[in-house]
Amino acid sequence: MATMESLIGLVNRIQRACTVLGDYGGSDNNSFSSLWEALPSVAVVGGQSSGKSSVLESIVGRDFLPRGSGIVTRRPLVLQLHQVESDAQEYAEFLHIPGRKFTDFALVRKEIQDETDRLTGKTKQISPVPIHLSIYSPKVVNLTLVDLPGLTKVAVEGQQESIVQDIENMVRSYIEKPNCIILAISPANQDIATSDAIKIAREVDPSGSYME
Numbered sequence: 001m002a003t004m005e006s007l008i009g010l011v012n013r014i015q016r017a018c019t020v021l022g023d024y025g026g027s028d029n030n031s032f033s034s035l036w037e038a039l040p041s042v043a044v045v046g047g048q049s050s051g052k053s054s055v056l057e058s059i060v061g062r063d064f065l066p067r068g069s070g071i072v073t074r075r076p077l078v079l080q081l082h083q084v085e086s087d088a089q090e091y092a093e094f095l096h097i098p099g100r101k102f103t104d105f106a107l108v109r110k111e112i113q114d115e116t117d118r119l120t121g122k123t124k125q126i127s128p129v130p131i132h133l134s135i136y137s138p139k140v141v142n143l144t145l146v147d148l149p150g151l152t153k154v155a156v157e158g159q160q161e162s163i164v165q166d167i168e169n170m171v172r173s174y175i176e177k178p179n180c181i182i183l184a185i186s187p188a189n190q191d192i193a194t195s196d197a198i199k200i201a202r203e204v205d206p207s208g209s210y211m212e
């Protein structure tokens with residue numbers, strides 16, 4: 001078990017190093033194979049406003065992700081959870097602000113919003129460049145989670161016509177990695193037969209198991 005913990009810690013460090021070196025794992029401009037392909041993670045996938053960020057928050061047990069109606073998550077968020085000793089203080093740290101420890105999780109949410117806007121402006125546009133966040137807490141298990149923009153069907157005002165396909169391509173670039181566990185989210189009031197999350201998850205991983 002101790003060996004497994006240190007292995008996961010090593011994977012977390014390699015993922016951080018990849019991102020620092022400009023390897024985001026996206027498939028768009030990489031002509032060479034990404035090291036991300038080999039590293040395990042759990043990615044949420046589902047329609048816009050289906051509750052993906054809310055599910056991730058409940059896994060972490062903290063209120064820190066932008067949530068709401070409309071298009072909220074507009075850049076991938078790579079979230080590394082690091083378990084620390086039981087008496088240690090819980091804090092968060094962004095890769096783009098090294099050394100600054102966030103203990104107020106409302107400020108973490110604000111920084112995710114601000115950092116999203118830095119690349120996209122206060123628009124309804126998306127960017128495939130991930131935000132990298134680590135949370136150090138005694139209450140989490142060592143795990144890498146990825147929050148992704150929601151799948152949509154039509155471009156709304158202020159969005160390019162290509163956004164529907166752009167989002168799907170971005171989502172696929174994460175969930176098609178061999179070591180990605182797909183967490184497909186559908187609202188409880190939606191008929192599962194019409195779920196985009198299940199559809200794309202089945203396409204990518206036909207042998208996956210499903211729970212309701």
Ligand SMILES: Nc1nc2c(ncn2[C@@H]2O[C@H](COP(=O)(O)OP(=O)(O)OP(=O)(O)O)[C@@H](O)[C@H]2O)c(=O)[nH]1
Pocket residue numbers: 046047048049050051052053054055066067068069070071072073074148149150151
């Ligand atoms: N009633 C109800 N509302 C929920 C539940 N989970 C999330 N919500 C609400 O649904 C809205 C969308 O939730 P988000 O977690 O932002 O959804 P998302 O899938 O991350 O949305 P995008 O990032 O825009 O794709 C928010 O207003 C949440 O408060 C739930 O279980 N029940």
Ligand SMILES: [Mg+2]
Pocket residue numbers: 052053054066067072073147148149
């Ligand atoms: Mg979201």
